[in-house]
Amino acid sequence: MDTVRIAVVGAGVMGLSTAVCISNMVPGCSITVISDKFTPETTSDVAAGMLIPPTYPDTPIQKQKQWFKDTFDHLFAIVNSAEAEDAGVIMVSGWQIFRSIPTEEVPYWADVVLGFRKMTKDELKKFPQHVFGHAFTTLKCEGPAYLPWLQKRVKGSRGLILTQRIEDLWELHPSFDIVVNCSGLGSRQLAGDSKIFPVRGQVLKVQAPWVKHFIRDSSGLTYIYPGVSNVTLGGTRQKGDWNLSPDAEISKEILSRCCALEPSLRGAYDLREKVGLRPSRPGVRLEKELLAQGSRRLPVVHHYGHGSGGIAMHWGTALEATRLVNECVQVLRTPAPKSKL
Amino acid sequence: MMRVVVIGAGVIGLSTALCIHERYRSVLQSLEVMVYADRFTPLTTTDVAAGLWQPYLSEPSNPQEANWNQQTFNYLLSLIGSPNAANMGLALVSGYNLFREAVPDPYWKDIVLGFRKLTVRELDMFPDYSYGWFNTSLILEGRKYLQWLTERLTERGVKFFLRKVESFQEVAREGADVIINCTGVWAGALQPDPLLQPGRGQIIKVDAPWLKHFIITHDPERGIYKSPYIIPGLQATTLGGIFQLGNWSETNNIPDHNTIWEGCCRLEPTLKDAKIIGEWSGFRPVRPQVRLEREQLCFGSSNTEVIHNYGHGGFGLTIHWGCAQEAAKLFGKILEERNLLRIPPSHL
Numbered sequence: 001m002d003t004v005r006i007a008v009v010g011a012g013v014m015g016l017s018t019a020v021c022i023s024n025m026v027p028g029c030s031i032t033v034i035s036d037k038f039t040p041e042t043t044s045d046v047a048a049g050m051l052i053p054p055t056y057p058d059t060p061i062q063k064q065k066q067w068f069k070d071t072f073d074h075l076f077a078i079v080n081s082a083e084a085e086d087a088g089v090i091m092v093s094g095w096q097i098f099r100s101i102p103t104e105e106v107p108y109w110a111d112v113v114l115g116f117r118k119m120t121k122d123e124l125k126k127f128p129q130h131v132f133g134h135a136f137t138t139l140k141c142e143g144p145a146y147l148p149w150l151q152k153r154v155k156g157s158r159g160l161i162l163t164q165r166i167e168d169l170w171e172l173h174p175s176f177d178i179v180v181n182c183s184g185l186g187s188r189q190l191a192g193d194s195k196i197f198p199v200r201g202q203v204l205k206v207q208a209p210w211v212k213h214f215i216r217d218s219s220g221l222t223y224i225y226p227g228v229s230n231v232t233l234g235g236t237r238q239k240g241d242w243n244l245s246p247d248a249e250i251s252k253e254i255l256s257r258c259c260a261l262e263p264s265l266r267g268a269y270d271l272r273e274k275v276g277l278r279p280s281r282p283g284v285r286l287e288k289e290l291l292a293q294g295s296r297r298l299p300v301v302h303h304y305g306h307g308s309g310g311i312a313m314h315w316g317t318a319l320e321a322t323r324l325v326n327e328c329v330q331v332l333r334t335p336a337p338k339s340k341l
Numbered sequence: 342m343m344r345v346v347v348i349g350a351g352v353i354g355l356s357t358a359l360c361i362h363e364r365y366r367s368v369l370q371s372l373e374v375m376v377y378a379d380r381f382t383p384l385t386t387t388d389v390a391a392g393l394w395q396p397y398l399s400e401p402s403n404p405q406e407a408n409w410n411q412q413t414f415n416y417l418l419s420l421i422g423s424p425n426a427a428n429m430g431l432a433l434v435s436g437y438n439l440f441r442e443a444v445p446d447p448y449w450k451d452i453v454l455g456f457r458k459l460t461v462r463e464l465d466m467f468p469d470y471s472y473g474w475f476n477t478s479l480i481l482e483g484r485k486y487l488q489w490l491t492e493r494l495t496e497r498g499v500k501f502f503l504r505k506v507e508s509f510q511e512v513a514r515e516g517a518d519v520i521i522n523c524t525g526v527w528a529g530a531l532q533p534d535p536l537l538q539p540g541r542g543q544i545i546k547v548d549a550p551w552l553k554h555f556i557i558t559h560d561p562e563r564g565i566y567k568s569p570y571i572i573p574g575l576q577a578t579t580l581g582g583i584f585q586l587g588n589w590s591e592t593n594n595i596p597d598h599n600t601i602w603e604g605c606c607r608l609e610p611t612l613k614d615a616k617i618i619g620e621w622s623g624f625r626p627v628r629p630q631v632r633l634e635r636e637q638l639c640f641g642s643s644n645t646e647v648i649h650n651y652g653h654g655g656f657g658l659t660i661h662w663g664c665a666q667e668a669a670k671l672f673g674k675i676l677e678e679r680n681l682l683r684i685p686p687s688h689l
Binding site for chain 1: 423426427428432433434454455459460463475550551552553554573576610613
């Protein structure tokens, strides 16, 4: 059996986790991760990494729930092991608070996280502007530790990691048999996908080690996420904004909104501004495509477009991407007169 | 001139001094409060405590103690929203109480926030335990709180003196009208108290910032604090699980270190990566009930009032404010009896 040569484009959480899944689940492959950016310079490094999933309008709820559950289960196993600190995965409890009672009081992911329940009246007293809330325990998965941990696993399965900027997927032909496209916003160019656009997020990473709980306003605009060695304060959702430079006025405004929810943050020190561009799309693009140019053929599995739900959904979608890769591998290995794709 | 001497500068001494000064300074012609202690922060018993607000599981023999616990929690909770909370050593913290079998809910379940039983998936995280609770409580870190109390008292002109008091008489002879006895586990040196015993504890402080929850295990056969516990503080995390009644050894010992380390690593395997910051021993001032009462002592021709406030076991921080307020009330009675009040005190 010939080794199937697989190129994974992109080294954010999607590229690396898909590479690991493929090496775990698809026998007889060689994997090369190719990217121009690696941790700590990817979008995944800016993300707080809270496992609180968004809702993708174009995706059936059951599927989203499965993605989230697969990711949660995968990270839960890590957090309960001695590797948790290496992998940058922690457990954190807290509250999601609402200024008005939501139509859907119990979200689809309520039984995936731990101990989900509605906030009591006494708990809500802490947030006088809010009338309703969820209390639960979830996970936080931090890019700057998790991505290196994944990279170690890729290398451990004899995968290669290459620094290179790909301008066109055909550059990978004929060196590779299958391409897995995890290039996030890069797919605008690489896949000619006009549906993907940035949603700019600015955050502050601060020192406030006394903050032990997450607090998230249901709008998703204001949040406080305590992590291993800093607290992420956010944020913004600026559609179509490609600017990667932090804006000082926005930082002031984020700090002010967060201090309104957690006054002790006025004592936060060592504030660092970060910007990430969420690779947003009405739905995650998770599908095969057979690129054709003359007589050349290049099977591609697209795996991108997770918007604000990258970390929250990554393992579930990586598993699905791996199944699609496996299908491509089967086709390549089947001596069929006609292509099955 | 009302001269008050507080003996003891742990959480009980300093909070009682503050409570009395806050309530009565404005209603007295003149009030002088002094704190005498042979140990100040960071060398007090309070400094060794992890600082988690949590009473013992069983109801106290003196029901007032339950009220004092509740008053303390409510008082601290009201300060949580202030920008100064972290400076006081105060923060909200959630976590787990773990048991090997089902137990009744504690009497304080409605005092803490969001009390509930653990779900099956949560219990799966702790293979040695089969039952438990989750709730949100408070951390009040001893060292930071004592520093904060010291600042507040200093602002008010309260003076501190490093001295070892040998007797109530010596303090009375110097002119003290009221003595507040907050000497903790060493109260027996001033007045024998066979009910008071040291409950020696040893703790390891580590740097484990990824831990955001407290985990307290219980072994009813062994008794309180004899089972591993992990309590994250504002910066460092406290590991413990030692309670030795009658042991006056203030030095750390290796068998206890191993008991704590092995027990806690078993509970939380990631601790293997935690850097050890230090190790400390302290004596919980154990008593069947808190001694919070007045006593009149006769030295020669004058009567000196003593207010005893000691014997808070392993729940000093948990109960301190309720006791301070009660001590202040007793002080107020003394003032009334001596016709010293200019105007009636505010009923806080």
